[in-house]
Amino acid sequence: MSEQKKPNKPVKRRLSAKQVEQNRREFLRTSALAVGVMGVSLVGLLPAVQGKSLALRPPGALKTPLDETEFLSSCIKCGQCVQVCPVNAINLADLDKGAGVGVPFIDAREQACDFSCDGLQCVLACPTGALTHDLDYPADARMGFARLDNPRKCLAIQGKGFKGQARGPDFEGILRYDDVDRWNPIPVADYPYDLELCDLCMRQCPIEIRIAQCAAAADEREQNKDRVAQIQGNECPPKHAIAFEAFGDEEGGVKRMKPVILDGCVGCGVCEMICPPEPPAIVIDIKQDVDHMRGVS
């Protein structure tokens, strides 16, 4: 700082009154510039300090909401995670996210991470470890935890079915449907449903789908159990993420059901994306995950 107070005067020369005045002005200007630039950058920091920069992050964003600080510090804002995601679930934050300018987040209602990539591509692409490389499989992710936010909106609780496009004809989100194409996601709008009782959140949950696939594979190879274990490894989620629980009375032959979130939920957001009512009955709570809050691991 003290250096800065001395305007650049060569030692030996005497300065004219005009030069002294010029130097004084330059010093004042320079101070103003320093204050201005620091001010702007600190304003950018504010939302993070206030915790307003919280958002659903890609899998492996150093795991928990408690890690948000570490995530922001480690992300170099390169967007390589954005580039590899096959469903374009990841966006980079803009100015309104303060210190989070350029860091990735997921807007689950618009486009959730459905693990279409199979292998957590975003985690592999991240050069700094902001998306921790400790994850090997989708079931290891801890992005948040689903919550039945608005039970009265839930169609299953009302005992209602669902027919048509889950989010209407104009919805642009995509999902991978095994029976359509094992590898490539298609628009949700191209996959109309006809359900007696809505169970979309459970039906499309990637963890539940994977569990079903693993079970089917295990059945097929019943004779050779050892190899099954070897092939599936912990690719197969050990715990269910969401289930339906019957409750109340039967109404016109349809049992009313309630979605319950189980310990296998990783908070990917597919249930939030697919849920037909507006606003959705089920949302992702980014402030908890299965290892925290509920104290289970």
Place this chain on the structure above:
Amino acid sequence: MSYIIESFRQLFGSEPRRPDKSDISPEAKAVHLYKKQNPFDKYSFEVAREAHTADSKKWRNRRWATLLVVNLLFVVSYYFDIQLLEGALTASRFMGFHMADLNSALQVTLAFKHMVLNLVIGTATVFVLWLLLGGRTFCSWVCPYHLLSEWAEKLHLYLAGKGWVKDHSFNRKVRSLFYVIFALLALVTGYTVFETISVTGIVSRALIYGPGMALIWVGLVLLFEVFYSRRAWCRYVCPIGITYGVVGTLSPVRVKFVLKDCHHEGDCRKVCLVPHVLDMTVKGKAVHTEVDVSADCTRCGMCVDVCPTNSLRFDIKGLGKHL
């Protein structure tokens, strides 16, 4: 050695040393004396200058082409998904090989206090790259903000020529102050605070991932440069320049000043983004017959393009004699 010391002094904001009589080599003294006794013929110099300005865009064209190609490579790679150059200028992968901007990597490391292997590889690669290519060469040959700023500068000079705006200078030491503060902020707050306002990062991401509100900030900085202070961001604020400048002190790629032909009229200093590095072109200041321009130079080649007598030229240390 003195090149490195002088480079550091200028990088961190000190004014170039005014040479003592005793510093000047006998050969240089002889040239200075000769010039004194044989003053230049103003008229023939003007003729040379006229003739020169006709074809003086060589390095500028090469530089703009390089800058555009590098940045478009990012855009095209993502847009057509050809995986050639993925990521953004802060960190990327070139054909699968990690690269990381030195200043961004430094900020992240200070904030995160941890470096994963990929980042180490990326940083080392880029370090070696710019060690060979000349440090701040990044500024004028790659940084997309530089190009915008160059155009803003043209506008500024036009307006200044009309007398409508005035260039307000700042003390160059403030850039070192910013450098230290941003490093400390990253360390203390655990945030890459500078990254939030880094116009280089913002423009690079806007090109690749689409424009956003953050461009408003870039616009404000450009307006500041047009109406208030010429090239203020690169001259007085941006820590990326210092980081690459430090790397450039060891680089063999330099702009070299040859005293013999120089007319000391100062066209070079008028176009230069960092004119203090061209101080030796002032009459009587060159201490040798050939002087390397300090590492704060961005190797943009504007002075090389503009000099009517080819007194400034690109030079590769250690290779010069074989070229």
